[in-house]
Amino acid sequence: MAQEILRKEETLAMRKKLIGQSCRLFYSEDPVKIIRARGQYLFDENGKQYLDCISNVQHVGHCHPTITKAAAAQMDLLNTNSRFLHDNIVLYADRLAATLPKKLCVFYFVNSGSEANDLALRLARQYTRHEDVIVLDHAYHGHLMSLIDISPYKFRKLAGQKECAPLPDTYRGIYREDHPNPGQAYADTVKDVIEDVHKKGRKISAFFAESLPSVGGQIILPQGYFSKVAEYVRSAGGVFVADEVQTGFGRVGHHFWAFQLQGDDFCPDIVTMGKPMGNGHPLACVATTAEIAGAFTANKVEYFNTFGGNPVSCAIGLAVLDVIEEEDLRGNAVRVGAHLKDLLTKLKTRHELIGDVRGVGLFVGLELVTDREKTPATEAFPFYIRLKEEDRIVISTDGPWENVLKFKPPMCFSMENAELVVECIDRILSVHFHSLKTSKVCQTCRKHFNCIRQSQVVTFIFRGRDTEICT
Amino acid sequence: MAQEILRKEETLAMRKKLIGQSCRLFYSEDPVKIIRARGQYLFDENGKQYLDCISNVQHVGHCHPTITKAAAAQMDLLNTNSRFLHDNIVLYADRLAATLPKKLCVFYFVNSGSEANDLALRLARQYTRHEDVIVLDHAYHGHLMSLIDISPYKFRKLAGQKECAPLPDTYRGIYREDHPNPGQAYADTVKDVIEDVHKKGRKISAFFAESLPSVGGQIILPQGYFSKVAEYVRSAGGVFVADEVQTGFGRVGHHFWAFQLQGDDFCPDIVTMGKPMGNGHPLACVATTAEIAGAFTANKVEYFNTFGGNPVSCAIGLAVLDVIEEEDLRGNAVRVGAHLKDLLTKLKTRHELIGDVRGVGLFVGLELVTDREKTPATEAFPFYIRLKEEDRIVISTDGPWENVLKFKPPMCFSMENAELVVECIDRILSVHFHSLKTSKVCQTCRKHFNCIRQSQVVTFIFRGRDTEICT
Incomplete structure (x- = not known):
C-alpha cells in the first residue's frame, strides 16, 4: 500500500461523495490527512509530525x-x-x-x-x-x-x-x-x-x-x-x-x-x-x-x-x-500521568481559565471555565484547533459543555510529550486567552460567548463543524 | 505464535471453563482442533487435512x-x-x-x-x-x-x-x-x-x-x-x-x-x-x-x-x-458450482434420500428427505458427522429441519474437490443410508426418526450436541 495515492483535495472530495456524512472528520473545516504513524506520533502527507494526545485505541503506540x-x-x-x-x-x-x-x-x-x-x-x-x-x-x-x-x-x-x-x-x-x-x-x-x-x-x-x-x-x-x-x-x-x-x-x-x-x-x-x-x-x-x-x-x-x-x-x-x-506501560502511565497532572495543576494557579485538573494515569481532563462560578468556557472554544494549527498537537474536547480538554494518549506518551503539551497550553492561554473576565456578545451572530481573543475578528470553530465570524 | 501450545484435552478443558458455553463448537461431542489452514484446506494438530466446504468467510481461501x-x-x-x-x-x-x-x-x-x-x-x-x-x-x-x-x-x-x-x-x-x-x-x-x-x-x-x-x-x-x-x-x-x-x-x-x-x-x-x-x-x-x-x-x-x-x-x-x-474466483464459482450441482443432480437420480439440489455459483444446498412426500430427513441425521469422520470433509446442515447440507466453501474450491465430496456423499448414502423408506421409532428415546442404517445400534449426533443410542 503506497503511503499516499490521491492528492488531499481528491481524498476529501471522494470522502464527501462516498462516505456517509454522519461519519465526521476531525477538524472538519480543515481536516488532517494522516498517512503514517508510530508510537505517539502521526505524520501527514507532507511528512509533518503531530503529537497524538487522544488515540486511546492505539494503546501500546501506533503500529507497534x-x-x-x-x-x-x-x-x-x-x-x-x-x-x-x-x-x-x-x-x-x-x-x-x-x-x-x-x-x-x-x-x-x-x-x-x-x-x-x-x-x-x-x-x-x-x-x-x-x-x-x-x-x-x-x-x-x-x-x-x-x-x-x-x-x-x-x-x-x-x-x-x-x-x-x-x-x-x-x-x-x-x-x-x-x-x-x-x-x-x-x-x-x-x-x-x-x-x-x-x-x-x-x-x-x-x-x-x-x-x-x-x-x-x-x-x-x-x-x-x-x-x-x-x-x-x-x-x-x-x-x-x-x-x-x-x-x-x-x-x-x-x-x-x-x-x-x-x-x-x-x-x-x-x-x-x-x-x-x-x-x-x-x-x-x-x-x-x-x-x-x-x-x-x-x-x-x-x-x-x-x-x-x-x-x-x-x-x-x-x-x-x-x-x-x-514495556512497563502501566508504570509509564503512572509516572507520565502524574507529571502531566502536576504540570497542569501548576498552570491552573496562573490561568483563571483552568477550572479543574483531574485524572488518573493517562486518563486526564482539563476543565476550562470563564470565571470562578465555573461557567463553562464553551461553544466558541477554538483551543484544540490552535493546538493543532500552531503546535501540531492532536487533542479534543468533551463533556456536556465541550469544555474539557481530554488526554488519553497512546501509553508510550513521554515526560517530554507532557511537558511540551503543557508549554503549548500555557502559551495559548497567555497569548490568546489572557482576558476572559468579561463576557461579550458577538455582534454578528448574537451568540453569547466567553472566550475571545483581544483582536476584533475571530474565527470560531466549534467541534470542527461551524465557522462564525464575529466582529 | 507456535502452531500448538496446549494439548487438545487442555484446550478443550480451558475452553469449557473460560468461554461462554453459548459459543458452541462444531462437532461438540468430538470437536476438531484446527491449527493451520490454506486455501480450502484445514489441518488439525496432527497434521490431518480436512476439506472445507463451509468457510464462506475465508472467501478467497484461508490465509491467502x-x-x-x-x-x-x-x-x-x-x-x-x-x-x-x-x-x-x-x-x-x-x-x-x-x-x-x-x-x-x-x-x-x-x-x-x-x-x-x-x-x-x-x-x-x-x-x-x-x-x-x-x-x-x-x-x-x-x-x-x-x-x-x-x-x-x-x-x-x-x-x-x-x-x-x-x-x-x-x-x-x-x-x-x-x-x-x-x-x-x-x-x-x-x-x-x-x-x-x-x-x-x-x-x-x-x-x-x-x-x-x-x-x-x-x-x-x-x-x-x-x-x-x-x-x-x-x-x-x-x-x-x-x-x-x-x-x-x-x-x-x-x-x-x-x-x-x-x-x-x-x-x-x-x-x-x-x-x-x-x-x-x-x-x-x-x-x-x-x-x-x-x-x-x-x-x-x-x-x-x-x-x-x-x-x-x-x-x-x-x-x-x-x-x-x-484469480477469477467468480469464474471459478460459476464453473465449479455448476459442476457440483450437476454431480449432485446426477446423484439425486440414484438416491431417494436426495429431495432437491439447488444453488447458484458456490452457494449450493442438498435437501434430504425420507420419501417423495418430502418428509425432511431430520434430527437423527449424522450425515455431516460421517463426512467428517470418514472423509475429513467439513460441511454442515441448515434449514428449518436441519436437513439441508450446505456448500459455501472458499471460492478457490476446485473441480476435484467437488468430485470428491460428491463421491463421498454417494458412498455414505449407498453404504449407510440405502434403506429409508420406512420410518421407525427409537425404542430408547421414543423419538420418531426417519433416517437409520440397517444395523441395530446407531449413534445419533444431531448438530453435534446430543447423542442418543437407539436400539
Missing part, C-alpha cells in the same frame, strides 16, 4: 512492530471462527482472567465495544429477567440501537428515554468536593432512580457505567460510589456492568481496570472491554460470572459471533498484553 | 498471502480511526461502488454483518420515520438485540414478535415449482403482511431479506420476487434492505451480488455486507442511496464506529477485491 508481527504470523497460519478449537482464544481468556477478580471468569469475544455492551445488556436481561437499565447522565455506551437507548450523550438528541442517574462529578455536579461523602450521596441518587422504577411497576436489569465517564468529561468517580451502587442494584435484582471500553488495560496505571480504583471490595458482575484491546484491531470482550453465563447458556440459543475470538484477534490481544508488560 | 501481505504492510504504516482523512477508505468505497447499481453510492464501514444490519435498521427507520420491519420466515440477520428481533431463526426460541412473510421456497414452501408465477405469489404474501400491519395502525420501515436465504436452507428465490416486493414495500413508505452478508462478493458467480440474480430492474435501497469482505478480518459495510444517507445526516448525530473503515480493514478489503479479480 510486536503487534504487527503477531498479527501477520497468525494471519499466515490460521484465521477460522471460534467453532473450531484453538489455543489462542483460551490462552487469551486465561490471561485476561488473571487481570480480573476471580468471580469474573467467563469470556465472550466480539468485535467492538458496542457489540460487547449489546451482549452485556442481553446477559443482564437474560439473567435477571428484568428489563430496565439505569445509566449515568451524559454516558455513551455505543452506536448500536440497543445502546443509543442507554446513552444519554446520544439519546438526548434522538428522543430516547432510559432511566438516568446524575453524573457523579464532584467538580460541577450536585454534590461537590466540599460534600462529606459524595460517593454515598451520588449512590443514593441511584437508589432514588431504582425506587422510581419500582413505583412504575418495573424492574432493574442493570446499572451500566463507564468506570471513568469519558464523554461525560473525564470524570473521576468519588470513592465508595460503585460499591454502594452495586449494593442497591443487586438488592433490586439487577447486575452491575462496568464499561471499561475506554479505560481498561492499564490506562489508569496502578490498576489494570479503572473499576479497581473503587477498591478491592468492589467487583462488577459484567465487565465490557474494547478500544485498546487490539491496538486498533477490531477486538472486544465481555467478562462475566459463571452464574450469569450459565443463565445465558440455559436459554439454549447459540451465541455465534463470526469474527469474535478468532485466532488472529486473540494473537493480537495476547501481543498487546505482552507489550503492556514488557 | 496477498491478504496477509496487505494487512501487515498497512498495520506497519497506519491504523487510525476514520476521523482522519485517508485514501484507503475512499478508494475502497469507490471500488465497492463500481460493483453496485449507481443508486447505491454512500457507504458506512463497520466491523461485522450484525453491526451492518443494525445500522441498516437505523437508516431505514430514520429515513422512513416508520417502525415495523418485515422479514422472511427462518431468516437470520445477526446476534445483536435489534437483530434477534428480526431473526425468526433466533427469536422463535426467544419469544420475539416481528412481522414474518413466508419463506419463498419453491421446493417445500406454500407455492412450489408447479405454480405459474411463484415470484408474484410470494410477493403477494408480503403485501398481505403490509396490509395486516396497516390494519394495526402501524407503518413499515423496511423489508429485510437475505438475497439468498441461508440458514433458511440455501433457498434460491423465484424470479420477480424482489422487484414486486420492493414495489409493495415502497408503496407503503418502506425501504428494501438486501442482506448480502453471506452471499455477496461474487459467491454466486456471474453476479457480484446475489440480489442481482433478481434482474437488472431491481435495486435495493440498502445493501449490507460482511462475512467474506475481509477474508476473516472483521470488516462489514452498509451501502445506501444519497437520499437515505442524507436523512441520516440530517438528524445531526454523529455516527462514529471506532474501528470501522480504518486503513487496515480497508487495505484488506481492497486486497480481497484484487484477489477475486486476479
Whole structure:
C-alpha cells in the first residue's frame, strides 16, 4: 500500500461523495490527512509530525512492530471462527482472567465495544429477567440501537428515554468536593432512580457505567460510589456492568481496570472491554460470572459471533498484553500521568481559565471555565484547533459543555510529550486567552460567548463543524 | 505464535471453563482442533487435512498471502480511526461502488454483518420515520438485540414478535415449482403482511431479506420476487434492505451480488455486507442511496464506529477485491458450482434420500428427505458427522429441519474437490443410508426418526450436541 495515492483535495472530495456524512472528520473545516504513524506520533502527507494526545485505541503506540508481527504470523497460519478449537482464544481468556477478580471468569469475544455492551445488556436481561437499565447522565455506551437507548450523550438528541442517574462529578455536579461523602450521596441518587422504577411497576436489569465517564468529561468517580451502587442494584435484582471500553488495560496505571480504583471490595458482575484491546484491531470482550453465563447458556440459543475470538484477534490481544508488560506501560502511565497532572495543576494557579485538573494515569481532563462560578468556557472554544494549527498537537474536547480538554494518549506518551503539551497550553492561554473576565456578545451572530481573543475578528470553530465570524 | 501450545484435552478443558458455553463448537461431542489452514484446506494438530466446504468467510481461501501481505504492510504504516482523512477508505468505497447499481453510492464501514444490519435498521427507520420491519420466515440477520428481533431463526426460541412473510421456497414452501408465477405469489404474501400491519395502525420501515436465504436452507428465490416486493414495500413508505452478508462478493458467480440474480430492474435501497469482505478480518459495510444517507445526516448525530473503515480493514478489503479479480474466483464459482450441482443432480437420480439440489455459483444446498412426500430427513441425521469422520470433509446442515447440507466453501474450491465430496456423499448414502423408506421409532428415546442404517445400534449426533443410542 503506497503511503499516499490521491492528492488531499481528491481524498476529501471522494470522502464527501462516498462516505456517509454522519461519519465526521476531525477538524472538519480543515481536516488532517494522516498517512503514517508510530508510537505517539502521526505524520501527514507532507511528512509533518503531530503529537497524538487522544488515540486511546492505539494503546501500546501506533503500529507497534510486536503487534504487527503477531498479527501477520497468525494471519499466515490460521484465521477460522471460534467453532473450531484453538489455543489462542483460551490462552487469551486465561490471561485476561488473571487481570480480573476471580468471580469474573467467563469470556465472550466480539468485535467492538458496542457489540460487547449489546451482549452485556442481553446477559443482564437474560439473567435477571428484568428489563430496565439505569445509566449515568451524559454516558455513551455505543452506536448500536440497543445502546443509543442507554446513552444519554446520544439519546438526548434522538428522543430516547432510559432511566438516568446524575453524573457523579464532584467538580460541577450536585454534590461537590466540599460534600462529606459524595460517593454515598451520588449512590443514593441511584437508589432514588431504582425506587422510581419500582413505583412504575418495573424492574432493574442493570446499572451500566463507564468506570471513568469519558464523554461525560473525564470524570473521576468519588470513592465508595460503585460499591454502594452495586449494593442497591443487586438488592433490586439487577447486575452491575462496568464499561471499561475506554479505560481498561492499564490506562489508569496502578490498576489494570479503572473499576479497581473503587477498591478491592468492589467487583462488577459484567465487565465490557474494547478500544485498546487490539491496538486498533477490531477486538472486544465481555467478562462475566459463571452464574450469569450459565443463565445465558440455559436459554439454549447459540451465541455465534463470526469474527469474535478468532485466532488472529486473540494473537493480537495476547501481543498487546505482552507489550503492556514488557514495556512497563502501566508504570509509564503512572509516572507520565502524574507529571502531566502536576504540570497542569501548576498552570491552573496562573490561568483563571483552568477550572479543574483531574485524572488518573493517562486518563486526564482539563476543565476550562470563564470565571470562578465555573461557567463553562464553551461553544466558541477554538483551543484544540490552535493546538493543532500552531503546535501540531492532536487533542479534543468533551463533556456536556465541550469544555474539557481530554488526554488519553497512546501509553508510550513521554515526560517530554507532557511537558511540551503543557508549554503549548500555557502559551495559548497567555497569548490568546489572557482576558476572559468579561463576557461579550458577538455582534454578528448574537451568540453569547466567553472566550475571545483581544483582536476584533475571530474565527470560531466549534467541534470542527461551524465557522462564525464575529466582529 | 507456535502452531500448538496446549494439548487438545487442555484446550478443550480451558475452553469449557473460560468461554461462554453459548459459543458452541462444531462437532461438540468430538470437536476438531484446527491449527493451520490454506486455501480450502484445514489441518488439525496432527497434521490431518480436512476439506472445507463451509468457510464462506475465508472467501478467497484461508490465509491467502496477498491478504496477509496487505494487512501487515498497512498495520506497519497506519491504523487510525476514520476521523482522519485517508485514501484507503475512499478508494475502497469507490471500488465497492463500481460493483453496485449507481443508486447505491454512500457507504458506512463497520466491523461485522450484525453491526451492518443494525445500522441498516437505523437508516431505514430514520429515513422512513416508520417502525415495523418485515422479514422472511427462518431468516437470520445477526446476534445483536435489534437483530434477534428480526431473526425468526433466533427469536422463535426467544419469544420475539416481528412481522414474518413466508419463506419463498419453491421446493417445500406454500407455492412450489408447479405454480405459474411463484415470484408474484410470494410477493403477494408480503403485501398481505403490509396490509395486516396497516390494519394495526402501524407503518413499515423496511423489508429485510437475505438475497439468498441461508440458514433458511440455501433457498434460491423465484424470479420477480424482489422487484414486486420492493414495489409493495415502497408503496407503503418502506425501504428494501438486501442482506448480502453471506452471499455477496461474487459467491454466486456471474453476479457480484446475489440480489442481482433478481434482474437488472431491481435495486435495493440498502445493501449490507460482511462475512467474506475481509477474508476473516472483521470488516462489514452498509451501502445506501444519497437520499437515505442524507436523512441520516440530517438528524445531526454523529455516527462514529471506532474501528470501522480504518486503513487496515480497508487495505484488506481492497486486497480481497484484487484477489477475486486476479484469480477469477467468480469464474471459478460459476464453473465449479455448476459442476457440483450437476454431480449432485446426477446423484439425486440414484438416491431417494436426495429431495432437491439447488444453488447458484458456490452457494449450493442438498435437501434430504425420507420419501417423495418430502418428509425432511431430520434430527437423527449424522450425515455431516460421517463426512467428517470418514472423509475429513467439513460441511454442515441448515434449514428449518436441519436437513439441508450446505456448500459455501472458499471460492478457490476446485473441480476435484467437488468430485470428491460428491463421491463421498454417494458412498455414505449407498453404504449407510440405502434403506429409508420406512420410518421407525427409537425404542430408547421414543423419538420418531426417519433416517437409520440397517444395523441395530446407531449413534445419533444431531448438530453435534446430543447423542442418543437407539436400539
